[in-house]
Amino acid sequence: MPTRPPRHSSLAPGSNRPRVGRVLTTLAGGPEVVLRLIQVCEQQRDYGSAAGYLRAALRRLPEHAALAEKRARYQALGAW
Numbered sequence: 527m528p529t530r531p532p533r534h535s536s537l538a539p540g541s542n543r544p545r546v547g548r549v550l551t552t553l554a555g556g557p558e559v560v561l562r563l564i565q566v567c568e569q570q571r572d573y574g575s576a577a578g579y580l581r582a583a584l585r586r587l588p589e590h591a592a593l594a595e596k597r598a599r600y601q602a603l604g605a606w
Contacts, residue, residue, distance in 0.1 A: 557583060557590050564596065573605050 560583040567576035577600055584593050600606040 557587055557593060561592060561596070577605055 560579060564576045564579050564583075567573070567579065580593065580596055580600065583590070584597060587593060597606065
């Protein structure tokens with residue numbers, strides 16, 4: 527029986543982890559890039575990774591309003 531390729535295979539969890547780490551370390555492209563990355567994780571229902579990226583971004587930009595708002599939502603859902 528043939529196997530089907532994973533859905534969104536180009537965005538499969540773990541496929542770009544080293545590159546993602548560099549984005550978070552330098553915040554290259556600004557916080558908007560990290561917010562988009564979090565959104566992609568949420569769309570894939572990978573909430574653990576999304577929360578991890580959010581934590582990493584907040585360490586670099588603790589006062590960023592959109593990141594703080596997303597953190598509040600995660601806390602309200604018990605995903606923090």
